[in-house]
Amino acid sequence: MNDTTVAPPSAPRVLEACGLGRSYHGKPVVIDVDLAVPAGQTVAVLGPSGAGKSTMLRCLAGLEPIQSGSVAFQGDTLAKPGTKPRSFAGRIGMVFQQFNLFPHLTALENITLAPRRVRGTGREKAEADAFALLERVGLPEHRNHYPYELSGGQQQRVAIARALAMRPELMLFDEPTSALDPEFTREVLAVMRNLAEEGMTIVTVTHEMEFARRTADRVVFMVDGRIVEDGNAEAVFTRPTNERTKQFLQQILGE
Ligand SMILES: Nc1ncnc2c1ncn2[C@@H]1O[C@H](COP(=O)(O)OP(=O)(O)O)[C@@H](O)[C@H]1O
Ligand SMILES: [Mg+2]
Structure with missing residues (x-):
């Protein structure tokens, strides 16, 4: 579709x-x-x-x-x-003006949180999916960065990847x-x-x-x-x- x-x-x-x-x-x-x-x-x-x-x-x-x-x-x-x-x-994925990333979690952890908690996805699968999403938004090398280590544009791309992780x-x-x-x-x-x-x-x-x-x-x-x-x-x-x-x-x- x-x-x-x-x-x-x-x-x-x-x-x-x-x-x-x-x-x-x-x-x-x-x-x-x-x-x-x-x-x-x-x-x-x-x-x-x-x-x-x-x-x-x-x-x-x-x-x-x-x-x-x-x-x-x-x-x-x-x-x-x-x-x-x-x-x-x-x-339904939602992305706001303010990125609202979890400040105490890395980019990868921000993305894997909901699939693991809400969908019960296993850690390995959730991380592989998250890594693929980070590649898709152009940030594969930033997976272990915390939000404060990222620019606004990078944070927003992580926020988009986080929403996409729930398919x-x-x-x-x-x-x-x-x-x-x-x-x-x-x-x-x-x-x-x-x-x-x-x-x-x-x-x-x-x-x-x-x-x-x-x-x-x-x-x-x-x-x-x-x-x-x-x-x-x-x-x-x-x-x-x-x-x-x-x-x-x-x-x-x-x-
Ligand atoms: N939680 C709220 N409580 C009371 N009024 C609100 C609330 N959120 C928005 N408004 C009012 O609703 C109107 C539309 O706001 P909003 O949807 O934010 O407009 P826009 O996004 O187009 O700028 C505004 O007058 C705003 O003050
Ligand atoms: Mg508005």
């Missing part, structure tokens, strides 16, 4: 949010969001600060309860109002490069691009317009809790229909 980058419309949906709503203390923050993501698609979520992008992503990850609508993952209910969201134990069917990224210096941003985006090209299903909040334009199959623009624009990158960038999208793109692209 992960062999195409641009999935046809009939492709099975890995993720499906319908009428998703989330409020904090009665204040709606995510409003009536419909988002169906077929297998193999890369979706870039753009929008101004405070638009509700992170909140939406956490709802899609099952990290927050929702007040209306529903979220399904691989056809199974992930979240609905009035119940605790279901955890899919690593089948996720969906990867969610929340501004994965926003805390990085520009020289490290590129290496993290390269890892994400490889993942996309290998057919991973991805939803990423990002301010990297080049990534959204070149790598994403689809761009979603959020304002005030709502998705106001949803289409392929070229269409959203060159022919935005929403006034706020136009303003945002003008500001950020300086056009």
